[in-house]
Structures are given as structure tokens and as C-alpha cells.
Amino acid sequence: MEHKEINLNLKVWRQKNAQDSGHFETYKAENISTEMSFLEMFDVLNEKLINEGQDPIAFDHDCREGICGMCSMHINGRAHGPWEGTTTCQLHMRAFTDGQTVTVEPWRAKAFPVLKDLVVDRSAFDRIQQAGGYVSVNTGNAQDGNALPIDKAMADASFDAAMCIGCGACVAACKNSSAMLFTSAKVSQYALLPQGQAERKTRVLNMVAQMDKEGFGACTNTGACEAECPKQISLSNIARLNREYLNAQMSL
Amino acid sequence: MINNRVPSGELAQKWSTYKSTCKLVNPANKRSIDIIVVGTGLAGASAAATLAELGYSVKTFCFQDSGRRAHSIAAQGGINAAKNYQNDGDSVYRLFYDTIKGGDYRAREANVHRLAEVSGNIIDQCVAQGVPFAREYGGLLSNRSFGGTQVQRTFYAAGQTGQQLLLGAYSAQMRQVALGKIIEHNRHEMLDVVVIDGKARGIIARNLVTGQIERHGAHAVLLCTGGYGNVFFLSTNAMGSNVTAAWKAHKKGAFFGNPCFTQIHPTCIPVSGDHQSKLTLMSESLRNDGRIWVPKKQGDNRKAVDIPEEERDYYLERRYPAFGNLVPRDVASRAAKERCDAGYGVGNSKMAVYLDFAAAIIRYGKTECTKTGIANADQATIIKLGKEVVKEKYGNLFDMYEKITGENPYEMPMRIYPAVHYTMGGLWVDYELMTTVPGLYALGEANFSDHGANRLGASALMQGLADGYFVIPYTIGNYLADEIRTPKIDTNQREFVEAEKAVTDRINHFINVKGKHSVDYFHKQLGKIMWDKCGMARNEKGLKEAIQEIRALRDEFWRDVKVPGGANELNPELDKAGRVADFLELGELMCIDALNRNESCGGHFREEFQTEDGEAMRMDENYMYVAAWENKGNNEWNLNKEDLIYDVIHPSQRNYK
Amino acid sequence: MTWKEYFTSSIGKKFVMALTGISLILFLIVHSTVNGMIFFNDNGETFNFYAHFLSHNWLMRLAELGLFVGLILHIIQGLMLWAQNNAKRPVKYAVNPGNATSAWYSRSMGLLGSLLLIFLVVHLSHFWWGTKVSLYASGHEGHNLYEEMKNAFQIPWVVVVYLLGVIALCWHLIHGFSSAFQTLGINSPKYNPIIKTLGIAYSLIVCLAFAMMPLAFYFGWIS
Known part of the structure; x- marks a missing residue:
């Protein structure tokens, strides 16, 4: 266990509420163990701020094991920080060097308004899901689980898309604040499974319509979303979304 | 002696008999009945979606920014179901038996049998929802084996089964939101249950963004708020996991079952x-x-x-x-x-x-x-x-x-x-998942019911979804059938006003103490006491000390906590303060329960009660019961016992050698 | 969904960009091939022959019209998307990832496209406007396009402008080529390497051919 203590200069976005215009504030994070997670470093900083009578920094977090999708920091220009395939809560302080300046910003997108400091409102994702991210099957309607064999390759591909944790890093990383990777992951999960076929066309049309309505940008295929996705969801899902959307339009 | 309302008759027939004889609510009446679901994990999301599908008007509450964040999402291994797809001799009875035995004979037979009965339906429902379970090359569902069983009955989706199941339930929930049958309240925390004339009639919730205190009325309230492992400060639970909802219910009359049963992984x-x-x-x-x-x-x-x-x-x-x-x-x-x-x-x-x-x-x-x-x-x-x-x-x-x-x-x-890792204890519920407060239900990890003193792997997901998809839709009707004449709950009633005032006063207290130490300072100390004295091994001396230490810490907390910021803003420290205040009361009850239970069973190991070679020693003649604690106010409790009667299984000492 | 809804959706807009982009890619093959005839070094005879054919064959004229519609759509839609996308992040990041997560040219399609637009104005005013005016005024070119090129590319700043234009075109194409396929939904492990290689090869060959033209005239590699 390589154990070191480092000092950092933190530049953190502070914003009292959605109406406030916000600004950067500089803090010294001292004697930070390299074994800490990035959020634990924030815990330590907040504890210090509370003891000094200052307002602690608000940030979203919950499971701290990389699966709930709640944590959401833009660290030195990178959604979830410098490590690939990693959420902010799984990013550890080993990634930083003594004396480094670290700039922490909230996800920035018109569709993700800042609520306070580093906390943003991602309810747009819920509304995209509400527009069609489901199979309409009431409880009790199901046939036997094995009555419907599914090609393993398709089931695996569907799972790869379904791994999305809805954190919004794709939007945060995209120069257009596009939610195409998120939407395409959900559309792909169902498009690849027989259960999703009945609503396949209306689903994609409605989810894209909602996505546009929420104020996300269009996709420029830069690939930044894929590069920053903590679950490494593939760009091929976006191509599938484009295809599904075109097919739905051509045939309905 | 409390009434667990287990139907009479043969164990294997109880649930089907219940289903065919319980009271029903007709579709037109369902529309005008409001149900509040607190917590949107596996139990909450599945219950909310299913009840909305049935036609009830549902309101959901969760403290996270979206229903999909609930900590069910972090479950890795899988979900058990007695499908016997592997032809290896599995059956409803074997799943039932394994669960009772795994729980060291401290679970209620009828509930566990029902759980095993509906386990297969859960898999069917999830597959129909498009949950991408692992499959074999032939396209059929894959199984793996898990601890405590001799058959392969665990269904899984890589190491993210909880995530996939929760997203399935969440998608069903989102569908009902789109249909207008569920109204979501995310970033809201339930801070009290409102009880009117002995029945649960609503909740008081705080909007965690604006700080606004809201009153919500309903004909029934479902608590699907998970476990209380965070009383130890460090656990595998999510940071926000807390006991507050369950604890408020407890203080409003719901008994707390077996609080000392904790699983350490x-x-x-x-x-x-x-x-x-x-x-x-x-x-x-x-x-x-x-x-x-x-x-x-x-x-x-x-x-x-x-x-x-x-x-x-x-x-x-x-x-x-x-x-x-x-x-x-x-x-x-x-x-x-x-x-x-x-x-x-x-x-x-x-x-x-x-x-x-x-x-x-x-x-x-x-x-x-x-x-x-x-x-x-x-x-x-x-x-x-x-x-x-x-x-x-x-x-x-x-x-x-x-x-x-x-x-x-x-x-x-x-x-x-x-x-x-997990708390087997929780709000005491009867066969219908109703707490001792009529109209107030507890589902999933929040209740105590199915795992006895120790939970088997891959059974938590099964229980959460069984409660939400297949149990509550029937049992709640049995209660609500008598509520169809109750008009929309008026939230201007005295009880709502009083409950809101109590919540506001408490929040104002936290803001105004302006003490010396942060909330985490107290939480960490509580965690240390609990871990050292009510953790993996417990003894009388330690538990007695712990009770004194917790009381002292609690007094200090109320005197000396420091909560920065105001009440009418997004204030995570204030949220934490309320939760830790409740943990400080729960911790004492856990120690009292552990002290009361003079035996070792499952996750509860009393050092005084072990065999010569250090194994757990159960005391069936004295402790074959569920300890259902009744809150008498001022941190005093009264013990009620629900005797565990084993009609089918004969308890024996677990032997690992 | 109506066609209007489709084409005004974020995906529909990109669909227009991809289709018009591909038609322009196809056009550039014809354009570079015909212009490449100057390298026959026959004093522009072959080149002028095909240039004459292109401007007099009615089918080609029709294609030209279609090309212009596509070009204008591509430009207008591109500029609108640029502005719209830009507005989706009202507060910008203080620190940006640079090239760590994406290639600079993929992020700069609007900028590269705008440079190309400026270049296009210069280019059309040089070689297209005059030709068309005289064509419609007198019924024949009255111009020797080859000679015009030769004259224009004696001026150093013109050569520099053209080289810069070609460089912008090259980067624009390297991203645009594969991006068009992605937008049309063509992305699979089987085809991706082919599309990517083809896109880079196409961009380099076409742009190299175009770059050689002003250079060849300027340095007198062709007489």
C-alpha cells in the first residue's frame, strides 16, 4: 500500500442556488492521503470548512462504489476526473501529485441547471426515460422466463447498453451537451431484445422528441462521451439510435 | 402477544387461500385512493409501479435525485428463484427450507414460504420487462450457485444484478409516471408519519432543494426505505442510507423487530x-x-x-x-x-x-x-x-x-x-406486511420479516421484489377495501399541523444549536461504539457500556452539534443531522435488543453463548421469538414477543464441521 | 411523425448534414478527377474538354443544381447547428479537456466549415462566377478555364489561400467522412476499420490532388 500525503490547491465552483451566478473559490486541501477517494478528500475539506464556520461544499453522491450514478464532478476539465472508466467516487487521490491545482466544476449544460455548488438537476434524464424507456408489461402478465430464448450475443449486447448508470457524464463531456449516448443506451437495450419489439418504433421517436425538448444538443460524433463514460458505453449505440430513428420514421 | 395474522391452513396453501379470499377494491374506487410510497429501491419501485398499474393514485418519495439511484442498485451477485431450470432438484420447498435454515430459525415460516412461492414469478416479470439476465448459448437463462444452498438457483446479470433489476422496476415506475398514475417527489425526505385515529394518513416531507416542509395525505403509506447499516457509520450501504423513515414510524407506534440482527460480510x-x-x-x-x-x-x-x-x-x-x-x-x-x-x-x-x-x-x-x-x-x-x-x-x-x-x-x-452489509431486523410487520399502525406498511429490507437472524446471498433482491410486485398488491387491498368511503385526506387536520410543527421545530433546533462539532463527528463516534460493542461479537458488559455511551453521546449531540447553513436551502449537513439523531436512538435500541437476546444466532453472536469450540449457541426454549419493540417515548421501550411456531421445519443446531 | 418533425429533430438535422456531406464527398471525386486532367500536361486540352462537357450537358447541369441545393443546405444547417449546439451550454467550463477525449478537428467542424465557406467565395468568384456569367450572357464560355487557372495561380496570395483552403478541407473531410456513416447508423466492428481507413485515404488523396494544382502552376511543373 503506497501511502503518501499530498497538498492540493482546489479551485471549486461555488453557487448559492439556481439563481446565483456563481464563482470559483480557492481552498487548500492539506495532508491528503493518497488512499482517499476524491469524495473523501471533499469530506475532509468540508469538515474543515464546517469547523472554521464556513459553508461546506454541496455535491451529489450516494453509493460511493461507482454504480448509483449520483456523483458528478468535472475535474480538471474531465467528467469524473482523469481515470478512464471511473466515476468520481472511485477516483482516488493517487491520481494527483503534491502541489497540483485541481479545478472542480459542476456538470455544465442548459438541460442540467445547477442547484447549488456542484449539485445539478438531472431530472431531464428521468423524463426521457418516461417518454418510452420501458416495456409496457403490467405485473402478472409475464410468461415463463425461459419461454422466450434470446440469442446470447444479443442479450450480452443489450446488457452492455443497459449498464448505463445515468450519471450524465456524456452530456457533461460533449461540446454540444448532447444526451445521445444516454438515450441511445436505453433505446439499444430494448431494440436488441425481443421484449422491446412491440414498442420499438414509438419508443425511439418519443424518447428523441423528449431529449430534444429538454434542451440537449445534437451529436457531432466527436466521441468525447464514450471516452468519459464511466461504464464505457459504446458509440455504436448512437449509430443504432440514428438507425432506429430513421427506420421508425420511414415505416410509420 | 401480537397478532401476525398468518392465515390458517396448510403452509403450502396459505398464500393461495389468502389470495382467493382477501377483500378487493373495485377499479373505480382504486382511482380515488391515494397511496404514498417512501423509497424507490427494488421494493418501493416495484410496489409503486404495480399499485399504479392496478389503478391506485400513487405518490413516490426518495431523497436521491432520481428513483434509479436507490442502493438496491449496488447489489452484485444475483437473485434466487425456485425455477429448477437446472433440473438439480430445486423446489419451492427447498428454497423455503434453505432460507429458514440460513436465517438460523428466526424467521416466520408462512412469510418465507410465500417468498419462495412467488420467486419464480419475479424472474418471469423481470424478463418480460427487458432485464438482460445472463444467458446460455442456447438462449435460455443462466444460473449460478451461491452460498448456503446445494442447487443452482441464482439468476444474475454479470456482477450488476441489482442494477438491472432496479432499472427494470424503475422503468415500470417511469411508465406509470408518464401515464400520470404516479407523482414523483425526488430529493424529498420523509420526516414523519401522520397518524389520525390510529391509522396512517400521510407523511410530512422536506423538499431537500428548497427546504420547504410539505404535507402529503394518503389512505395508506408504504415504507420501502431499506436498512439501517449506517448506524455503524462505516458499512457497504450508500452514504444516504438511513433509518429515519422507519424510525419515525416506530415513534408513531410501529414496533421494531429484531433490531440487533445485523449481517457482517x-x-x-x-x-x-x-x-x-x-x-x-x-x-x-x-x-x-x-x-x-x-x-x-x-x-x-x-x-x-x-x-x-x-x-x-x-x-x-x-x-x-x-x-x-x-x-x-x-x-x-x-x-x-x-x-x-x-x-x-x-x-x-x-x-x-x-x-x-x-x-x-x-x-x-x-x-x-x-x-x-x-x-x-x-x-x-x-x-x-x-x-x-x-x-x-x-x-x-x-x-x-x-x-x-x-x-x-x-x-x-x-x-x-x-x-x-445488511440488517435483517426492521419494522415488525404481519403477514400482510402491515406494521402495528394500520395503513402503514413496510417492504423490503425495511421490514424484519423473511431472513431471520441471517440472510442468505441473493435473497435480498428476491424479497424486495416479492414484496413489491406480488405481495403488497393483494394485501393492501384487504385493508383499503374498508377505506373506500374515506374521502381524500385533508392535510389541514390537526394531526398534520402538529406533525409539521414538530418537524419544523426539530430542524430549527439543529440550525440554532450552533455547537462545536460537525454531524460526522458524532456519527463516527456512534459508529465506533456500535462496531466495538454491538458488532460482530457482543457481550453483556460491552452492551451495557454501549447503552450508557450512546445516551451520553446523544445528549452531547443535541447540545453541541454544529449545522452550518439555513433551513430553507439545499443543506446536506442538515439532512445528515436528522438522520444521525435517529441513529443515536436506534443504536440504543439495538444494544437493548442484543442484551435481551441471551443466545447466539445467525449474525447475533453473544460471547457468553458459544459452544466449547466457539460456535454460536442458540437457546430455542427461551428465544424462539421475534422481539418486537414498542416505543414508549423518552427512549424507553416495551418488549412484545411474537412466538415463532415451526409447523413444518424442525429447528436444529447448525453444524459447520 | 411528420417529415417536418423528423427533419427538425436533432437527429434529422444531422441526417441532412450526413446526406449532403456525402453528396459533396462524391462531387469532390468528380471535381478532383476532372481538374486532375491538367496533369496530362496537354495544355489543358483534355481538361477543357471535360469542363465544357460538364457545363453543357443538361444532366450535368441538373446535377450541378442539386449540388448547389445540397451545398447550401449543408452550409445553413451546419451554421445553425453550430449556433444551436453552442447555446446548449450557456456557462462554459473553466477547464476543458483539450484533445484528451476527442480530436480537435472533430470539435472544429463549424470553424473548418466556415473557413471553407470563405474559401468557397474566393474560389467561385475566381472560376465559376465568370464562366457562368458569360455562359448565360453569350451562350458559350468565352473563357479558357485552363488559362484562367494558370493565370490565377501565378499570384502568390492566391496560391496560399488555396493551400489553406485545401488543408481546412482535409481536416473537415477526415472527420466528416466517418461521421456521416455514424449519423446514418452505419457502425459495426466489421465495417468501422474500413470506413475509417477509406475516409482518411480519400481525404488525403483528394486534398493532395487539389493542393498540387496551384503548386504545379505556380512552380511551372506543368507548362
Whole structure:
């Protein structure tokens, strides 16, 4: 266990509420163990701020094991920080060097308004899901689980898309604040499974319509979303979304 | 003696008889009945979606920013179901039997049998929703085996089963939101239950963004708010997991069942320092190939690889030669604690043991050499081939370990330590999942019902979804059928006003104390008391001390807590203060319960009650009951007992040797 | 969904960009091939012959019209998307990832496209406007296009402008080529390497051919 203590200069976005215009504030994070997670470093900083009578920094977090999708920091220009395939809560302080300046910003997108400091409102994702991210099957309607064999390759591909944790890093990383990777992951999960076929066309049309309505940008295929996705969801899902959307339009 | 309302008749027929005879609510009446669901994990989301499908008007509440974040999402292993797809002799009875036995005979037979009965329907429902379960090449569902059973009945989606099941339930919930049948209240925290004329009629909730206190009326309230493992501060629970909703219900009259039953999971990544905020689980499956050891010398600071074989103590193999590293969870956990307490722990904190794969790497490497026909292979080749096999089996876990610790587990042994994982205890509920407050229900981990004193792996997901999809839709009708004449609940009633005022006063108190210490300061101290004295091993002296210490800490907390910011803004410290205040009361009750239960069973190990060779000793003649604690106010409790009557299964002492 | 809804959706807009982009890619093949005839070094005879054919064949005229519609759509839609996308992040990041997560040219399609637009104005005013005016005024070119090129590319700043234009075109194409396929939904492990290689090869060959023209005239490699 390589154990070191480092000092950092933190530049953190502070914003009292959605109406406030916000600004950067500089803090010294001292004697930070390299074994800490990035959020634990924030815990330590907040504890210090509370003891000094200052307002602690608000940030979203919950499971701290990389699966709930709640944590959401833009660290030195990178959604979830410098490590690939990693959420902010799984990013550890080993990634930083003594004396480094670290700039922490909230996800920035018109569709993700800042609520306070580093906390943003991602309810747009819920509304995209509400527009069609489901199979309409009431409880009790199901046939036997094995009555419907599914090609393993398709089931695996569907799972790869379904791994999305809805954190919004794709939007945060995209120069257009596009939610195409998120939407395409959900559309792909169902498009690849027989259960999703009945609503396949209306689903994609409605989810894209909602996505546009929420104020996300269009996709420029830069690939930044894929590069920053903590679950490494593939760009091929976006191509599938484009295809599904075109097919739905051509045939309905 | 409290009435558990278990239907009469043969065990296997109880649930079907109940379903065909319970009262129903007609569709037109369902529309005008409001139901509040607090918590949107597996139990909450599945219940909300199903009740909305039936036609009820549902309101959901969760403290996270979206229903999809609930901590059910972090479950890794899988979900059990008695499908017998593997033709290996599984049946509803076997699942029922395994669960009762795994729970060390402290669960209610009728509930567990019902759980086993509906387990198959859960899989069907999830498949229909488009949950991408793992499949075989033939396209059929894949199963794997899990602890405590002899059949393969665990369905899974890689190491993210909880995520996929929750997203399935969440998608069903979102569909009902779109249809206008569910109104969501995210970033809201329930801060009280409103009871009018003895019935639950609504809740008081705080909007965590604006700080506004809201009143919400309903004909029934469902608490699906998970477990209370965070009373220990460090656990595998999410940071926000808390007991507040359940505790408020408890203070409004709901009995709390078996609060001391806590599951400690043996293989977690250990604490690395005072800054630690939570603990991460490493799948139990690692113990199949890893050997657990500590140095024979106390306080040995050498690197693991520098400690020669003869100076290592493979204490599980030494103490349990028959089972070795594969002893049950509670035994493995206690043994690790014993070694570390005695000063043999490793790592910076000295609170860890090694889980070593070197032997497995060599073993697999040699097999590979034989398979590929490499004669007289050198050590480097053997190790190289062995590592490839281990990578294939456990690669993702090894990667996760490396991310967190910065150590390469292929080169040096993993450090592990037990951690609080699940709470079997919870709000006492009857067969209908109703608490002792009429109209107030508890589902999933929030209730106490199905796992007895110890939960088997892959059963938590099963229970959460069984309660939400297949149990509550029937049992709630039996209550609501008599509520169809109750008009929309008026939230201007005195009880709502009073409850709101109490909530507001409490919040204002936290803001105005302006003491010296942060909320976490108190939470960490509480966690330490609980872990040291009400953790893996408990004894009378420690528990008595703990009760005194918790009381003192609680007084100090109310006098000296420091909550920055205001009440009418997004204020995470204020949220935490309310939760920790409740943990400070729950902690005492847990100790009281542990002190009362003069036996060892499942996750509850009283040092005074063990066999000569250190095994748990149950005292069935005195403690074959559910301890249902009634809150008398001022941190005083009255014990009610629900006797556990085993009609079908004959309890016996669990034997691991 | 109506066609209007489709084409005004974020995906529909990109669909227009991809289709018009591909038609322009196809056009550039014809354009570079015909212009490449100057390298026959026959004093522009072959080149002028095909240039004459292109401007007099009614089918080609029709294609030209279609090309212009596509070009204008591509430009207008591109500029609108640029502005719209830009507005989706009202508060910008203080620190940006640079090239760590994406290639600079993929992020700069609007900028590269705008440079190309400026270049296009210069280019059309040089070689297209005059030709068309005289064509419609007198019914024949009255111009020797080859001679015009030769004259224009004696001026150093013109050569520099053209080289810069070609460089912008090259980067624009390298991203645009594969991006068009992605937008049309063509992305699979089987085809991706082919599309990517083809896109880069196409961009380099076409742009190299175009770059050689002003250079060849300027340095007198062709007489």
C-alpha cells in the first residue's frame, strides 16, 4: 500500500442556488492521503470548512462504489476526473501529485441547471426515460422466463447498453451537451431484445422528441462521451439510435 | 402477544387461500385512493409501479435525485428463484427450507414460504420487462450457485444484478409516471408519519432543494426505505442510507423487530484511514481460491511477500480444518476480528487480513502446463499461466480492488476485513406486511420479516421484489377495501399541523444549536461504539457500556452539534443531522435488543453463548421469538414477543464441521 | 411523425448534414478527377474538354443544381447547428479537456466549415462566377478555364489561400467522412476499420490532388 500525503490547491465552483451566478473559490486541501477517494478528500475539506464556520461544499453522491450514478464532478476539465472508466467516487487521490491545482466544476449544460455548488438537476434524464424507456408489461402478465430464448450475443449486447448508470457524464463531456449516448443506451437495450419489439418504433421517436425538448444538443460524433463514460458505453449505440430513428420514421 | 395474522391452513396453501379470499377494491374506487410510497429501491419501485398499474393514485418519495439511484442498485451477485431450470432438484420447498435454515430459525415460516412461492414469478416479470439476465448459448437463462444452498438457483446479470433489476422496476415506475398514475417527489425526505385515529394518513416531507416542509395525505403509506447499516457509520450501504423513515414510524407506534440482527460480510476492502467514508464489498466467491492468513508474529511490518511460509498463520485452515477458508460468513468474520484484535492484523491500520491467491495461481498454472503439454515448466511460466486463469475468473474484482487500493492483487495478497452489509431486523410487520399502525406498511429490507437472524446471498433482491410486485398488491387491498368511503385526506387536520410543527421545530433546533462539532463527528463516534460493542461479537458488559455511551453521546449531540447553513436551502449537513439523531436512538435500541437476546444466532453472536469450540449457541426454549419493540417515548421501550411456531421445519443446531 | 418533425429533430438535422456531406464527398471525386486532367500536361486540352462537357450537358447541369441545393443546405444547417449546439451550454467550463477525449478537428467542424465557406467565395468568384456569367450572357464560355487557372495561380496570395483552403478541407473531410456513416447508423466492428481507413485515404488523396494544382502552376511543373 503506497501511502503518501499530498497538498492540493482546489479551485471549486461555488453557487448559492439556481439563481446565483456563481464563482470559483480557492481552498487548500492539506495532508491528503493518497488512499482517499476524491469524495473523501471533499469530506475532509468540508469538515474543515464546517469547523472554521464556513459553508461546506454541496455535491451529489450516494453509493460511493461507482454504480448509483449520483456523483458528478468535472475535474480538471474531465467528467469524473482523469481515470478512464471511473466515476468520481472511485477516483482516488493517487491520481494527483503534491502541489497540483485541481479545478472542480459542476456538470455544465442548459438541460442540467445547477442547484447549488456542484449539485445539478438531472431530472431531464428521468423524463426521457418516461417518454418510452420501458416495456409496457403490467405485473402478472409475464410468461415463463425461459419461454422466450434470446440469442446470447444479443442479450450480452443489450446488457452492455443497459449498464448505463445515468450519471450524465456524456452530456457533461460533449461540446454540444448532447444526451445521445444516454438515450441511445436505453433505446439499444430494448431494440436488441425481443421484449422491446412491440414498442420499438414509438419508443425511439418519443424518447428523441423528449431529449430534444429538454434542451440537449445534437451529436457531432466527436466521441468525447464514450471516452468519459464511466461504464464505457459504446458509440455504436448512437449509430443504432440514428438507425432506429430513421427506420421508425420511414415505416410509420 | 401480537397478532401476525398468518392465515390458517396448510403452509403450502396459505398464500393461495389468502389470495382467493382477501377483500378487493373495485377499479373505480382504486382511482380515488391515494397511496404514498417512501423509497424507490427494488421494493418501493416495484410496489409503486404495480399499485399504479392496478389503478391506485400513487405518490413516490426518495431523497436521491432520481428513483434509479436507490442502493438496491449496488447489489452484485444475483437473485434466487425456485425455477429448477437446472433440473438439480430445486423446489419451492427447498428454497423455503434453505432460507429458514440460513436465517438460523428466526424467521416466520408462512412469510418465507410465500417468498419462495412467488420467486419464480419475479424472474418471469423481470424478463418480460427487458432485464438482460445472463444467458446460455442456447438462449435460455443462466444460473449460478451461491452460498448456503446445494442447487443452482441464482439468476444474475454479470456482477450488476441489482442494477438491472432496479432499472427494470424503475422503468415500470417511469411508465406509470408518464401515464400520470404516479407523482414523483425526488430529493424529498420523509420526516414523519401522520397518524389520525390510529391509522396512517400521510407523511410530512422536506423538499431537500428548497427546504420547504410539505404535507402529503394518503389512505395508506408504504415504507420501502431499506436498512439501517449506517448506524455503524462505516458499512457497504450508500452514504444516504438511513433509518429515519422507519424510525419515525416506530415513534408513531410501529414496533421494531429484531433490531440487533445485523449481517457482517467477511470480504470487504478494509478501512484505509480516518477519512474512510464507506466500505466496498469484494464478492464472497473469492474465498473459493484465496487463502486467508495473518503473520504469526504480532505487529509484523514486513511486506506480505517477504514473510516466509512458516511464519504465516492460515488461521481459518488451522481452526476449521474441515471447512478451511470456506466457513460461513459469520464464522469467517468473527475469526478475522479475533486475529486483528489480538494484534496480528496487517496493513497501515492493522485491521485487515490477507486473502492470498499465490497458491491458486501456482495450482492453476501447473494445471495449465499439463493441459498445454509444457514439460518441466519453469516457475515464471507457471505463474504467468496461473495468473491468466485467475484473471479470467475474477478479473473484474481484481481491477476494482486495484482501483481502490492501488495494489496489484496478482502480485501481493488482497487485504480484506469484515464490514456491515445488511440488517435483517426492521419494522415488525404481519403477514400482510402491515406494521402495528394500520395503513402503514413496510417492504423490503425495511421490514424484519423473511431472513431471520441471517440472510442468505441473493435473497435480498428476491424479497424486495416479492414484496413489491406480488405481495403488497393483494394485501393492501384487504385493508383499503374498508377505506373506500374515506374521502381524500385533508392535510389541514390537526394531526398534520402538529406533525409539521414538530418537524419544523426539530430542524430549527439543529440550525440554532450552533455547537462545536460537525454531524460526522458524532456519527463516527456512534459508529465506533456500535462496531466495538454491538458488532460482530457482543457481550453483556460491552452492551451495557454501549447503552450508557450512546445516551451520553446523544445528549452531547443535541447540545453541541454544529449545522452550518439555513433551513430553507439545499443543506446536506442538515439532512445528515436528522438522520444521525435517529441513529443515536436506534443504536440504543439495538444494544437493548442484543442484551435481551441471551443466545447466539445467525449474525447475533453473544460471547457468553458459544459452544466449547466457539460456535454460536442458540437457546430455542427461551428465544424462539421475534422481539418486537414498542416505543414508549423518552427512549424507553416495551418488549412484545411474537412466538415463532415451526409447523413444518424442525429447528436444529447448525453444524459447520 | 411528420417529415417536418423528423427533419427538425436533432437527429434529422444531422441526417441532412450526413446526406449532403456525402453528396459533396462524391462531387469532390468528380471535381478532383476532372481538374486532375491538367496533369496530362496537354495544355489543358483534355481538361477543357471535360469542363465544357460538364457545363453543357443538361444532366450535368441538373446535377450541378442539386449540388448547389445540397451545398447550401449543408452550409445553413451546419451554421445553425453550430449556433444551436453552442447555446446548449450557456456557462462554459473553466477547464476543458483539450484533445484528451476527442480530436480537435472533430470539435472544429463549424470553424473548418466556415473557413471553407470563405474559401468557397474566393474560389467561385475566381472560376465559376465568370464562366457562368458569360455562359448565360453569350451562350458559350468565352473563357479558357485552363488559362484562367494558370493565370490565377501565378499570384502568390492566391496560391496560399488555396493551400489553406485545401488543408481546412482535409481536416473537415477526415472527420466528416466517418461521421456521416455514424449519423446514418452505419457502425459495426466489421465495417468501422474500413470506413475509417477509406475516409482518411480519400481525404488525403483528394486534398493532395487539389493542393498540387496551384503548386504545379505556380512552380511551372506543368507548362
